[in-house]
Amino acid sequence: MPGPSYDVVGIGNALVDVISNEADRFLVDHGLVKGSMALIDERQATDLYGAMGVGTEMSGGSAANTVAGVASFGGRAAFVGTVRDDELGRVFAHDLGSNGVTFAAQPVVDGPPTGRCLIVVTADAERTMSTYLGAGAALGPEHIDPAIIGDAKVVYLEGYLFDSPEAKEAYRRASRTAHEAGGKVALTLSDSFCVQRHLDEWVTLVDEQVDVLFGNADEVQVLCGTGFDEALQQLQGRVEVAVVTRGAAGSVLVTPEDVIEVPAERVAHVVDTTGAGDLYAAGFLYGYTQAMALADCGRLGSKAAAEVISHIGARPLVTLSRLL
Amino acid sequence: MPGPSYDVVGIGNALVDVISNEADRFLVDHGLVKGSMALIDERQATDLYGAMGVGTEMSGGSAANTVAGVASFGGRAAFVGTVRDDELGRVFAHDLGSNGVTFAAQPVVDGPPTGRCLIVVTADAERTMSTYLGAGAALGPEHIDPAIIGDAKVVYLEGYLFDSPEAKEAYRRASRTAHEAGGKVALTLSDSFCVQRHLDEWVTLVDEQVDVLFGNADEVQVLCGTGFDEALQQLQGRVEVAVVTRGAAGSVLVTPEDVIEVPAERVAHVVDTTGAGDLYAAGFLYGYTQAMALADCGRLGSKAAAEVISHIGARPLVTLSRLL
Secondary structure: OOOOOEEEEEEOOOEEEEEEEOOHHHHHHOOOOOOOEEEOOHHHHHHHHHHOOOOEEEEOOHHHHHHHHHHHOOOOEEEEOOOEOOHHHHHHHHHHHHOOOEEOOOOEOOOOOEEEEEEEEOOOOOEEEEEEEEHHHHOOHHHOOHHHHOOEEEEEEEHHHOOOHHHHHHHHHHHHHHHHOOOEEEEEOOOHHHHHHOHHHHHHHHHHHOOEEEEEHHHHHHHHOOOHHHHHHHHEOOEOEEEEEOHHHOEEEEOOOOEEEEOOOOOOOOOOOOOHHHHHHHHHHHHHHOOOOHHHHHHHHHHHHHHHHOOOOOOOOOOHHHHO | OOOOOEEEEEEOOOEEEEEEEOOHHHHHHOOOOOOOEEEOOHHHHHHHHHHOOOOEEEEOOHHHHHHHHHHHOOOOEEEEOOOEOOHHHHHHHHHHHHOOOEEOOOOEOOOOOEEEEEEEEOOOOOEEEEEEEEHHHHOOHHHOOHHHHOOEEEEEEEHHHOOOHHHHHHHHHHHHHHHHOOOEEEEEOOOHHHHHHOHHHHHHHHHHHOOEEEEEHHHHHHHHOOOHHHHHHHHEOOEOEEEEEOHHHOEEEEOOOOEEEEOOOOOOOOOOOOOHHHHHHHHHHHHHHOOOOHHHHHHHHHHHHHHHHOOOOOOOOOOHHHHO
16 A cells, blocks of 8 residues: 655645834834734734835745745645635745645635735844734635545644634644544644633643644743743653754754754854744654654754745745755 | 925836746746846746746836835935736835835726736846736826926836837837926836847937936947947947946946946845846936936945845845945
8 A cells, every 4th residue: 555645734824924124113113022923904914014114025824834845855745725816825826836835725716815924024033923814714624635634644733823713623623634544643833822822722632633743932831831841841741742942942852752952053144033943843844754763853853944044034945855 | 496306206117026046957948048038928927937936026127126226225216107906016016115115106907917027046146037017018108297207307217118109108208208397317228139129219219318328238239239349439428428337347437528437346145136237227326316426326326236136136125325
């Protein structure tokens, strides 16, 4: 019997990033919390975009960035998410396709436009994101096609989407479908505020469905309701592997048997940290689906993250298989 | 009596650039001539975009880049060009506005979408452009508003638009309107192939209407039908000042009395030459409209060009007034 067609299928928000460089003052003036992701409505998006300087538009979306990275390493990847039949939707689809990712979705033909993430990059290279979900919010359980979700080694879920009841149901259905087919479920917590908003449901999802958990220090502490060291202890055994990223301090891989520290890759000049976590997950999941040792998976994650933070934009600019 | 409201009003194609990095082989495979600009239709645009890798979208358009640069230096600038009422049209308008440029146009509400320029950047940092004019081709004499064109120190015309009879008529009307109001007319030849296509009309426009002429070595040789040295001689006296750009070899300013050589600004690492000529013109015209000495105008042009070729995209990433 042949194995699954896909190494990783990602499910998440289909977004085009709109990136501008601004002074710290801009964050204060617009009530933005540095480093965070806030959901905004169409009106807020119009106002904020109007205040932002000259923009660069590049495809984004957390899980979409990750599967683009997996494909760039040479993995077989697909993405599930919803766009409108508009220009930004075509840009999003084009950029997935040109990375070799199967875009397993038909555009929705009415309702809000394709979603966008307004990203302000400050002089310290930190990114602050305001997301107008647009058509991305249409994702629901009806988009979970067992023929695709059941044909993956790993189904990768993006926490950012975990706000609407339909998206939560889609995630539960995807998790069950993956496990029934013998696949693994990976989840990234994405944002500590999002974890806080839906803590009980997150805990249930993690404990019942998740095999590979990604989060940064803030996110795992909120999930566990403890300090950092206790969170690491608590995660040991709760999932097959918990991957805790810590920026320049590297990452920690927690399994029932081991705690493995992985150093960050050195970067000469950090330009824009957007996508760091997404590409770390790409490197890790590429290694994981190729059955590499966990420490090697972590090292690939560090390398991919280092590439993406050395330039503007959340998708790799080089073919990541060169890093192997 | 107060002076004109605008230092520079640019007229040209309203385009959003779609930029991807490709190997030289890509140019060969798609019949593209390195360094050139080719007009393509919607079908060709769809095919070429489909073949291009992950893209970055940034506002472009030659004259639009120039007026954005003038405004970034602190000059008062406006732009005349046509977009559709679609996402890319809104991106184009936003980016002009956030540079402080008055966008003197209402979007057209039917017909083709906002124009785009598909730009392939090869490893040598050279850019090869394929332009689908889209709504930009709707520009005609009816868009030449005397209240704006007659209220500028300099009206700047982009040669790329000089293909349709309506655009040519718009340029003639703009030139007459500017001169009647006491303003100057500047023109960039833009592309040697475009000059070749409409040589007689170019010659008439230059000799009857143009005060400040911009062109590179290829373009002025085609315009003059001679070698480089003879072209410089021929231009002496034909216009108030001819500005001939020569890439890393700097530029030459030709007036009836003088031939002034201006060195190029040194650039540590050339990333993408898109917009070099546009930003040279921005620096030059900013100085010119502030009544600086011609050699100083040229130096500002060199500095602005150096900034724009040191990164991806054809608009400045820093406030150019810092270069003053």
